[in-house]
Amino acid sequence: MTTGRAQAFSDGVFAVAITVLVFGLRPTGPGSLAHQLLHAWPQYFAYVVSFLTIGIMWMNHHTMLAHVTRVDRPLLVLNLLLLLGIVAIPFPTALVADHLRDQGATAATVTYGLVMIAISIGFGGLWVYVATHASALGAAVPTEALRRSILGFNGGLLAYVAGTAIAFVSALAALIIFGALAVYYLFEHLPSPVTETGPDSADD
Amino acid sequence: MTTGRAQAFSDGVFAVAITVLVFGLRPTGPGSLAHQLLHAWPQYFAYVVSFLTIGIMWMNHHTMLAHVTRVDRPLLVLNLLLLLGIVAIPFPTALVADHLRDQGATAATVTYGLVMIAISIGFGGLWVYVATHASALGAAVPTEALRRSILGFNGGLLAYVAGTAIAFVSALAALIIFGALAVYYLFEHLPSPVTETGPDSADD
Amino acid sequence: MTTGRAQAFSDGVFAVAITVLVFGLRPTGPGSLAHQLLHAWPQYFAYVVSFLTIGIMWMNHHTMLAHVTRVDRPLLVLNLLLLLGIVAIPFPTALVADHLRDQGATAATVTYGLVMIAISIGFGGLWVYVATHASALGAAVPTEALRRSILGFNGGLLAYVAGTAIAFVSALAALIIFGALAVYYLFEHLPSPVTETGPDSADD
Amino acid sequence: MTTGRAQAFSDGVFAVAITVLVFGLRPTGPGSLAHQLLHAWPQYFAYVVSFLTIGIMWMNHHTMLAHVTRVDRPLLVLNLLLLLGIVAIPFPTALVADHLRDQGATAATVTYGLVMIAISIGFGGLWVYVATHASALGAAVPTEALRRSILGFNGGLLAYVAGTAIAFVSALAALIIFGALAVYYLFEHLPSPVTETGPDSADD
Numbered sequence: 001m002t003t004g005r006a007q008a009f010s011d012g013v014f015a016v017a018i019t020v021l022v023f024g025l026r027p028t029g030p031g032s033l034a035h036q037l038l039h040a041w042p043q044y045f046a047y048v049v050s051f052l053t054i055g056i057m058w059m060n061h062h063t064m065l066a067h068v069t070r071v072d073r074p075l076l077v078l079n080l081l082l083l084l085g086i087v088a089i090p091f092p093t094a095l096v097a098d099h100l101r102d103q104g105a106t107a108a109t110v111t112y113g114l115v116m117i118a119i120s121i122g123f124g125g126l127w128v129y130v131a132t133h134a135s136a137l138g139a140a141v142p143t144e145a146l147r148r149s150i151l152g153f154n155g156g157l158l159a160y161v162a163g164t165a166i167a168f169v170s171a172l173a174a175l176i177i178f179g180a181l182a183v184y185y186l187f188e189h190l191p192s193p194v195t196e197t198g199p200d201s202a203d204d
Numbered sequence: 205m206t207t208g209r210a211q212a213f214s215d216g217v218f219a220v221a222i223t224v225l226v227f228g229l230r231p232t233g234p235g236s237l238a239h240q241l242l243h244a245w246p247q248y249f250a251y252v253v254s255f256l257t258i259g260i261m262w263m264n265h266h267t268m269l270a271h272v273t274r275v276d277r278p279l280l281v282l283n284l285l286l287l288l289g290i291v292a293i294p295f296p297t298a299l300v301a302d303h304l305r306d307q308g309a310t311a312a313t314v315t316y317g318l319v320m321i322a323i324s325i326g327f328g329g330l331w332v333y334v335a336t337h338a339s340a341l342g343a344a345v346p347t348e349a350l351r352r353s354i355l356g357f358n359g360g361l362l363a364y365v366a367g368t369a370i371a372f373v374s375a376l377a378a379l380i381i382f383g384a385l386a387v388y389y390l391f392e393h394l395p396s397p398v399t400e401t402g403p404d405s406a407d408d
Numbered sequence: 409m410t411t412g413r414a415q416a417f418s419d420g421v422f423a424v425a426i427t428v429l430v431f432g433l434r435p436t437g438p439g440s441l442a443h444q445l446l447h448a449w450p451q452y453f454a455y456v457v458s459f460l461t462i463g464i465m466w467m468n469h470h471t472m473l474a475h476v477t478r479v480d481r482p483l484l485v486l487n488l489l490l491l492l493g494i495v496a497i498p499f500p501t502a503l504v505a506d507h508l509r510d511q512g513a514t515a516a517t518v519t520y521g522l523v524m525i526a527i528s529i530g531f532g533g534l535w536v537y538v539a540t541h542a543s544a545l546g547a548a549v550p551t552e553a554l555r556r557s558i559l560g561f562n563g564g565l566l567a568y569v570a571g572t573a574i575a576f577v578s579a580l581a582a583l584i585i586f587g588a589l590a591v592y593y594l595f596e597h598l599p600s601p602v603t604e605t606g607p608d609s610a611d612d
Numbered sequence: 613m614t615t616g617r618a619q620a621f622s623d624g625v626f627a628v629a630i631t632v633l634v635f636g637l638r639p640t641g642p643g644s645l646a647h648q649l650l651h652a653w654p655q656y657f658a659y660v661v662s663f664l665t666i667g668i669m670w671m672n673h674h675t676m677l678a679h680v681t682r683v684d685r686p687l688l689v690l691n692l693l694l695l696l697g698i699v700a701i702p703f704p705t706a707l708v709a710d711h712l713r714d715q716g717a718t719a720a721t722v723t724y725g726l727v728m729i730a731i732s733i734g735f736g737g738l739w740v741y742v743a744t745h746a747s748a749l750g751a752a753v754p755t756e757a758l759r760r761s762i763l764g765f766n767g768g769l770l771a772y773v774a775g776t777a778i779a780f781v782s783a784l785a786a787l788i789i790f791g792a793l794a795v796y797y798l799f800e801h802l803p804s805p806v807t808e809t810g811p812d813s814a815d816d
Contacts, residue, residue, distance in 0.1 A: 005674060008212070008620070012627030015216030016424075018291065019224065020631065025295040033299070033308030037315060048288065055284040059277075062209060073671075077798065080667040084660065087630065091637040095645070104645030111649060186281065212416065219420030220628075222495065223428065229499040237503070237512030241519060252492065259488040263481075266413060390485065416620065423624030426699065427632065433703040441707070441716030445723060456696065463692040467685075470617060594689065 006071045006079060007062065013083050014058040017090065021050055024094045042100035049179040050093040056186050057086060057119070064123075068130055069138030078129050082122035088115050096175060105171035113164025116178060120157040127153065156185060210275045210283060211266065217287050218262040221294065225254055228298045246304035253383040254297040260390050261290060261323070268327075272334055273342030282333050286326035292319050300379060309375035317368025320382060324361040331357065360389060414479045414487060415470065421491050422466040425498065429458055432502045450508035457587040458501040464594050465494060465527070472531075476538055477546030486537055490530035496523050504583060513579035521572025524586060528565040535561060564593060618683045618691060619674065625695050626670040629702065633662055636706045654712035661791040662705040668798050669698060669731070676735075680742055681750030690741050694734035700727050708787060717783035725776025728790060732769040739765065768797060 025043050027036035061082075068075070092115050095108035127149065130139055159181055167174035229247050231240040265286075272279070296319050299312035331353065334343055363385055371378035433451050435444040469490075476483070500523050503516035535557065538547055567589055575582035637655050639648040673694075680687070704727050707720035739761065742751055771793055779786035 005619070005623070007209070009623050009627055009670060011209070011213050012216055012420075012624055013631055015213055016220050016628050016631035017634070018287075019217055019220035020634065022221070022224070022291050022294050025292065027299070032311070033303055034311035037299075037311055047292075051288050051291070052284070055287070058213060059280055073798075076671055080664070083630075083667070084663050087634050087663070088637065088659075090634050095639070095649075099645055107644070107646035107649055186277075211413070215413070215417050216420055216624075219417055220424050222491075223421055223424035226425070226428065226495050226498050229496065231503070236515070237507055238515035241503075241515055251496075255492050255495070256488070259491070262417060263484055390481075415617070419617070419621050420624055423621055424628050426695075427625055427628035430629070430632065430699050430702050433700065435707070440719070441711055442719035445707075445719055455700075459696050459699070460692070463695070466621060467688055594685075 003065055003068055003071055006076060007065050010061060010065070010079060010083060011058070013087060014054060014061070017087050018051060018054040018058070020090050021047055021054075021093060024090065024097045028098075040097075043097040045175065045179075046093045046097040046100070049175060049182065050089055052179070053116075053182040054086065054089055056182050057123075060123070060185060064127060064130065067134075067137075067139040071137070072133075075126070075129055075133075075137065078122070078126045082119065082126055085115060085119035085122050089119075091115070096171075100171055100175070106168055109167035109171040109174045110164055112178065113160060113167055113174060116160045116181075117157065117164060120153070120160050124150075124153045124157065156181060159184070207269055207272055207275050210280060211269050214265060214269070214283060214287060215262070217291060218258060218265070221291050222255060222258040222262070224294050225251055225258075225297060228294065228301045232302075244301075247301040249379065249383075250297045250301040250304070253379060253386065254293055256383070257320075257386040258290065258293055260386050261327075264327070264389060268331060268334065271338075271341075271343040275341070276337075279330070279333055279337075279341065282326070282330045286323065286330055289319060289323035289326050293323075295319070300375070304375055304379070310372055313371035313375040313378045314368055316382065317364060317371055317378060320364045320385075321361065321368060324357070324364050328354075328357045328361065360385060363388070411473055411476055411479055414484060415473050418469060418473070418487060418491060419466070421495060422462060422469070425495050426459060426462040426466070428498050429455055429462075429501060432498065432505045436506075451505040453583065453587075454501045454505040454508070457583060457590065458497050460587070461524075461590040462494065462497055464590050465531075468531070468593060472535060472538065475542075475545075475547040479545070480541075483534070483537055483541075483545065486530070486534045490527065490534055493523060493527035493530050497527075499523070504579075508579055508583070514576055517575035517579040517582045518572055520586065521568060521575055521582060524568045524589075525565065525572060528561070528568050532558075532561045532565065564589060567592070615677055615680055615683050618688060619677050622673060622677070622691060622695060623670070625699060626666060626673070629699050630663060630666040630670070632702050633659055633666075633705060636702065636709045640710075655709040657787065657791075658705045658709040658712070661787060661794065662701050664791070665728075665794040666698065666701055668794050669735075672735070672797060676739060676742065679746075679749075679751040683749070684745075687738070687741055687745075687749065690734070690738045694731065694738055697727060697731035697734050701731075703727070708783070712783055712787070718780055721779035721783040721786045722776055724790065725772060725779055725786060728772045728793075729769065729776060732765070732772050736762075736765045736769065768793060771796070 024047060025040075027033055027040060029036050029039065031039075065071075065079075071079075092108065092112035095104070096112055099105050099108040130137060131150075133139075159177070163174045163177035163181065166177060228251055229244075231237055231244060233240050233243065235243075269275075269283075275283075296312065296316035299308070300316050303309050303312040334341060335354075338344065363381070367378045367381035367385065370381060432455055433448075435441055435448065437444050437447065439447075473479075473487075479487075500516065500520035503512070504520050507513050507516040538545060539558075542548070567585070571582045571585035571589065574585060636659055637652075639645055639652060641648050641651065643651075677683075677691075683691075704720065704724035707716070708724050711717050711720040742749060743762075746752070771789070775786045775789035775793065778789060
């Protein structure tokens, strides 16, 4: 299978997963509609955090697959396991949106964190496979860039573990950490594939 | 990342967002099914307005990205923020469909307008970035066309602000304005990319 | 915009619309789960009819767009109006599934028929536009094949009108007609684009 | 129609079907949220089994279509019938998730098995058509590989029948068999298209 088809399928999954987040937005509770909408800020917060998270994961997923020129079965299976986690994101997002202000806040936010930890491991597994099978997959990743990116992954994973632990103390603080991590991954991203680099690739 | 992949992902998000609008169509209230269906016209109205809005936004989004030959991280992030608003559209659409005839009409329509204002700003931000980084993105937009299109954007944004203000007086009037704005954007669109122009490009 | 991007967006809409039909399948009513599932045959019937209808419409939509080599704004708008009807299909499908055996059967099936009539008109409008702007769109449709296909469209539209009228007498008979029409469109399809014909194109 | 467009549409359907599985994840029942989430393991189990099943079916569907260089109407119809089954998967998945521990477990798991049997027949029909119309479709499948793959299909179909029969005794055992079958199809897959083979194709 060509890389293009695996990317197209993954793109579709990311696109649907990011779009179904809208189903978590709906007025609930007592009072007028205006009152319900104003008090539904956990819904909006969870929506924005998960939207940015999935969107930035999509970018990094693309950068990762752009390194390889062909895919094999193991890579497809690792990719599928990663998508298993991505697709699940709307579930803890809805939990957080519905329970951030009641006694279920800890359970909801811990679930969110566990899904993020699973996805971090999934990204790490896919990247390690690409790195260790670089020549068979037609990938060309400079060794130094590779070492840095693995450190970056480990850092992100540890931060998600820390955020999940913090959820036992403050659900809101944990959610803010998860949002900050989405922004972190926006900047601390993978090395660009060599085929895309150019004179201005330094800050790309 | 190539423009093609960013467009493909955006296309998928637009396609899913436009399709989930159908979930706003469902019979509710007392009476026979025929009675319920005949009295559900706010649902149909909201469905048509939002469907045309998303569809025409898709066209204009395409015209916009067709100007550039490659994308960078900031453009992808601006695109993601725009999609954050597009994906949310089914939410205020459902609010309007459910509340156009009760005391929640103002809150529902104002929410609709706020989402549209956010999307207008998102489009403007994306377009300003394309215009100010034209050479780095491989874009070739004639200066005069650019000035006109920015004026068009400002006009559309002001109209959405006016429509949102009018929602405090008449929710139905505001919704009609939002529908008219979708048609407005159909005609007052961006300059076509140079690569697509031809002998008959004047009315294209 | 190239034909390819308009097709890709339309493909996405068709793919989502056909997939959300699954939400019409769910056990309801009293009794054991086995009893509920066995008595839910209207759900399965409506699912199959609408699935085949959307799937075959997708094929014919593709054949239609495959005739043109480029698209303009009016064609995109006509395409959008057609998709407005396609996306709505899950709505009357759910109505029929839920009401085929109660007093709402007529209202549900008439709604189904009205959506189909709207889609037939949408297909006809798109096809007439392609035919009357053939040279501007780079299309090459033999005149004789064109005349036959317009007759076929008119026949299909009349059959949907007849089916909708029959719904006032028997909802089940109307639904069977709608299913038969999907199969009819499978065989009485548009002429293949010239670029796809070959030695064995006669039965293609 | 080119193979590419049929694949793109099918990819979209697979991507949506696999993503809507997330709607089966939601807390239900009495007790605290943490208690509900811990006791919802049938939801997670059904989610994972169906996710892997659809994902691996997507891979095999791709391998199958990669053998042909063009598609005709009968192949598109057979493909549509196959997708009819794929799209339905979230329905029995939700049934199993909701009823694995109550008296509806048998009905839910048998429904799951029947959908899988229908899909197995759909895959078999598509593959037999490709094999018997190989030259017209531009396919090149070695006879020996073909014979093996038909045996593999028959084995998988029989296993699904057996799993469905076992559901009458133990719903959980049947679900484990369905999960094992997804993994089985991961390894016992179709011969790779000749155009993709290379020096390292032996274990691909």
